[in-house]
Amino acid sequence: MDLKLKESKVVITGASRGIGKSIAIAFAAEGANLLLVARGQETLEQTKTELERITSSKVEILSCDVTEATAPLEILECTKDRLKGVDILINNAGATIRNMDIEANWRASFELNTFAPLLVMEALKDELMKSTHAAVVNISSIFGREYGGPAQYQTSKAAQIALSNAYARDWVTGGIRVNNIAPGSIAFEGGSWGNRLISDPEGMAEFIRVEIPGGRFGRPEEVADAVVWLASPRASWVVGATLPVDGGQSRSGT
Ligand SMILES: NC(=O)c1ccc[n+]([C@@H]2O[C@H](COP(=O)([O-])OP(=O)(O)OC[C@H]3O[C@@H](n4cnc5c(N)ncnc54)[C@H](OP(=O)(O)O)[C@@H]3O)[C@@H](O)[C@H]2O)c1
Secondary structure, X not given: OOOOOXXXXXXXXXXXXXXHHHHHHHHHHOOOEEEEEEOOHHHHHHHHHHHHHHOOOOEEEEEOOOOOOOHHHHHHHHHHHXXXXXXXXXXXXXXXXXXXXXXXXHHHHHHHHHHHHHHHHHHHHHHHHOOOOEEEEEEOOHHHOOOOOOHHHHHHHHHHHHHHHHHHHHHHHHOEEEEEEEEOOEOOOOOHHHHHHHHOHHHHHHHHHHHOXXXXXXXXXXXXXXXXXXXXXXXXXXXXXXXXXXXXXXOOOO
């Protein structure tokens, strides 16, 4: 299937490693031009180099913390200057935050998982409206739809899904489709599940037996393939959806 993404301009937050990096690779394979955002400059540069080996697409990078007040404007300026516009925004930067006191954990979780995607969407709205196939995909979690993970993670991811659904109805009138992807437990080298597979293989085997009917952890490329399709013009009538990519792990249905 031709996803009709050649030369599309795609902004991806949290794109230097893990799921975000796989999303970048999948868009590059479709011939899209990319702006990759993350905090760590060195990892961003490594990812850019890797991508440039496999694609002739333009790969731009921006080192920035999406929770900083200046970040949305910085991403907008970079989008205009270096990508010359934007067709697709993937809000992927997100995390489980639990090493501070309770209030700090909750505030930081909402800053990263809820407010940052919201404010980047708002900043890029006018540029997205100029596109013929504008789309936003927010990377949430199955734990934004049902019990799992720390409460501040569940709640901030649930808010991200709720805001995406609200925006989906409002923004489709301006030609921008907004959808969510809800990954289940995804393992990769250096990621939290990947690390636990090494430190606690027996515990993880039991976790998989009880929690994941598909019989293994998901792979970042499996999330990326779903994201790229959902963001593409081939999903032109899909609006306000939350697509689980989880091997049957979630119990909340689709
Ligand atoms: N892995 C899973 O099992 C799983 C399951 C469900 C949902 N998810 C969701 O999927 C998304 C990606 O998860 P992942 O496991 O791939 O995460 P990850 O391996 O920790 O990668 C996160 C990416 O986001 C960047 N990042 C983190 N905080 C940032 C900030 N404040 N500003 C800008 N960039 C930031 C990181 O780079 P820097 O650190 O250099 O900034 C990195 O590129 C997250 O939203 C997560 O909640 C993951």
